[in-house]
Amino acid sequence: MKLEELRKIRERVQNDLRLRGGATRVKIVVGMGTSGIAAGAREVLSAFLDEIEKRKLTDVIVTQSGEKGLASKEPIVEVIERDRPKVVYGGMTAEKARRVVVEHVIHGTVVEGDVLAIVDAEKE
Numbered sequence: 327m328k329l330e331e332l333r334k335i336r337e338r339v340q341n342d343l344r345l346r347g348g349a350t351r352v353k354i355v356v357g358m359g360t361s362g363i364a365a366g367a368r369e370v371l372s373a374f375l376d377e378i379e380k381r382k383l384t385d386v387i388v389t390q391s392g393e394k395g396l397a398s399k400e401p402i403v404e405v406i407e408r409d410r411p412k413v414v415y416g417g418m419t420a421e422k423a424r425r426v427v428v429e430h431v432i433h434g435t436v437v438e439g440d441v442l443a444i445v446d447a448e449k450e
Contacts, residue, residue, distance in 0.1 A: 331366060335375045351385035352431050356418075357402040359393030365400035366419060373420035374403075378425040386431055399442055405430055416442040 356362070356371045374388050394402045399416030405426065406412045416428065417440050429435045436444070 332371050332375070334340045334377075335372065349385060350387045351408055352387070353404075353406040354388045354426075355404040355406065356384065356390050357392070357394045357400060358387065358390040359400075361393065361397040362400040362402065367401035369420045370401045370403065370418045370423045374427065377424045378431075379446070381427065383390065383427075383431065386427075393396075396442070402442070411429040413441060414443040415440045416444065 346357065354374055355368055355449065356374065358367050359370065371388065372388065378386050391404075394400075396402060396416065401416075401418040403415045403418045403423070403426070404412055405415070412438055415422070415437070418426075422437070422440060426437050429437050
């Protein structure tokens with residue numbers, strides 16, 4: 327999938343969120359630096375956007391960032407929820423991204439095995 331296609335999908339989902347006037351409950355940040363892209367971050371971003379749209383989650387936003395400095399753990403994804411510690415996942419795949427949406431975003435359970443860090447917002 328090309329970067330321009332991903333941008334269009336992300337913009338459509340974000341516009342839907344704004345149009346519905348919903349507050350953002352969860353922010354998902356996909357590392358889209360060079361090493362992240364080489365490791366499959368485009369497919370991961372697309373899977374997050376697709377799963378969020380499919381499940382009609384209007385309080386979740388997906389965005390991207392640059393390098394995180396952990397090239398061997400790419401693609402890296404941060405899940406940031408209001409009033410909860412930030413969870414950083416590494417070695418993300420499209421399949422794992424879909425699992426994170428269901429288990430973490432919807433059910434509130436951190437997906438064990440791929441967690442690189444859990445960061446308390448107050449200690450950052």
